Amino acid sequence: MVEQSNWMRQVEADPGHSHWYVERFRAMARAGDDLAGEARLVDAMAPRGAHILDAGxxxxxxxxxxxxxGHRVVGVDVDPTLIEAAEQDHPGPRWLVGDLAELDLPAHGIIEPFDIIVSAGNVMTFLAPSTRVPVLTRLLAHLKEDGRAVIGFGAGRDYEFSEFLADAAHAGFATDLLLSAWDVRPFTEDSEFLVALLRPS
Incomplete structure (x- = not known):
């Protein structure tokens, strides 16, 4: 049995957490905040009409x-409340409830591997530690041979950047580029954020 994610533990402790999270981003969108920085980087990397997995x-x-x-998008998240909000607010992609540690999209009829897999919003830090390598392994299994994964999260969240990069290598990824922000600033030893561009090794 897969260990429960830190996110779902939070939801269990506070049943209103998911609704608060949804409303927070809806309020930011209404206020005109820029919520697409991560997506702009991914769009710049992707061929037109790419098959993209939004993991978490x-x-x-x-x-x-x-x-x-214009991309063909599949989104997966473990939290049904968040998927329901995605379906309401962003029709178009295929949204699925699922645990990334057990990701098996062919079981949902999604056979084609992905050009790009993106995991933003600190998703990696919400995973149970025991599932980090299995999640990375499952992501790699859904990626094209020449595809890339883009994973970003902040420091101080009980997942050291060096540990993540070691886990990614263990799962079968090679590192193409490390950035310290989604706006393509270079990564340094004292960066407070990591955006890792990875490819199959």
């Missing part, structure tokens, strides 16, 4: 933007 998609802001750019 939350309420769908990235996948929705990428679908509006």
């Amino acid at each position: 998609c939350g309420p769908g802001r990235l996948g929705g933007y990428l679908a509006a750019c």
Whole structure:
């Protein structure tokens, strides 16, 4: 049995947490905040009409933007409340409830591997530690041979950047580029954020 994610533990402790999270981003969107920085980087990397997996998609802001750019998007999240919000706010992509540690999209009829897999919003830090390598392994299994994964999260969340990069290598990824922000700033030893561009090794 897969260990429960830190996110779902939070939801269990506070049943209103998911609704708060959804409303937070809806309020930011209404205020005109820029919520598409991650998606713009992914769009710049992707061929037109790319097949993109939004892994840990939350309420769908990235996948929705990428679908509006003409990409074929599948979003997966463990939280049904977030998937429901994604379906309401961002029609177009295919949204699925699922645990990334057990990701098996061919079982949902999605056979084609992905050009790009994106995991933003600190998703990696919400995973149970025992599932980090299995999640990375499952992501790699859904990626094209020449595809790339883009994974970003902040420091101070009980997952050291060096540990993540070691886990990614263990799962079969090679590192193409490390950035310290989604706006393509270079990564340094004292960076407070990591955006890792990975490919199959």
